[in-house]
Amino acid sequence: MIIPPADINWFAEQFADISQKMLDAWEDAGKPTVGDEPSPDLLCDAMDQLIDLLKIIDSGTPKENDPSVNEDADITELGDYGLSILEEFINLAEAFNLPEQIPNWEQLSIALGRWVIIHEGEVSILSSVVNGLAYLANHTTEQVMLEGLYLVMSEIVEAVPLSSIEDSDSDDPLEPWRILIFNRAIVATRVFSPRLMDESFRDIAEYFPNEAPDFFREGMEQMDIQGYPQEVREVMESYYNTWPMKRTLH
Numbered sequence: 001m002i003i004p005p006a007d008i009n010w011f012a013e014q015f016a017d018i019s020q021k022m023l024d025a026w027e028d029a030g031k032p033t034v035g036d037e038p039s040p041d042l043l044c045d046a047m048d049q050l051i052d053l054l055k056i057i058d059s060g061t062p063k064e065n066d067p068s069v070n071e072d073a074d075i076t077e078l079g080d081y082g083l084s085i086l087e088e089f090i091n092l093a094e095a096f097n098l099p100e101q102i103p104n105w106e107q108l109s110i111a112l113g114r115w116v117i118i119h120e121g122e123v124s125i126l127s128s129v130v131n132g133l134a135y136l137a138n139h140t141t142e143q144v145m146l147e148g149l150y151l152v153m154s155e156i157v158e159a160v161p162l163s164s165i166e167d168s169d170s171d172d173p174l175e176p177w178r179i180l181i182f183n184r185a186i187v188a189t190r191v192f193s194p195r196l197m198d199e200s201f202r203d204i205a206e207y208f209p210n211e212a213p214d215f216f217r218e219g220m221e222q223m224d225i226q227g228y229p230q231e232v233r234e235v236m237e238s239y240y241n242t243w244p245m246k247r248t249l250h
Helices: 008-028 040-059 075-095 099-118 127-138 143-159 162-167 176-190 194-207 212-226 230-242
Strands: none
Touching (some): 008 040, 040 075, 075 127, 099 127, 099 143, 127 176, 143 176, 176 194, 212 230
16 A cells, blocks of 8 residues: 555546446446436546646646646646545445445555645645545554655645635534544654644644644553553653643532
């Protein structure tokens, strides 16, 4: 298992393989329609066109007289467009009862999000990216992999526009921004890195002060159950003591 790279050629190769499986399943089922969802063939055409455009941007040599490419191409808008297409594919995978395909689409979302970031864009469509990162975190115990995953999570955190953070529902446990912030802290703890723990815990305290006490309390419980190293326990204990549980007045 690898962390999807910020490589549009890798993305294109993976997309070609995964989308063909989707098309085959759709055709075998008699090409059904799913409400107002675009059909897989239309989504494939849209993504293929986007990939061609992103490759041109990647090369740094836009084709002359190509109206689809200009020096002011908005990387964020292009990324959002691509991520929205990938989320449409995820919806179709659910509708066609192809749950095994969903992680593949989510991994493509990570790759596209990372490509946007290295081109100095922002990532405002988070759901499939965050779910893909959670999938990787849940399917690895390797320290090197977890450290790399933490760095990618941090890249995404820094690339989320302030407007998206302000518009997020902090009370919704399924809110992608919320999941990203808490999962990043969990990964930091699994890495046994006091520095990464402190960095990610500060974000929990800043963005989710109401949930912070519960998180640090549960973290202290895990310290005892899992037998974490002393330096890891000290960081968790420090935040636990700083963010005590709210007491009910009688």
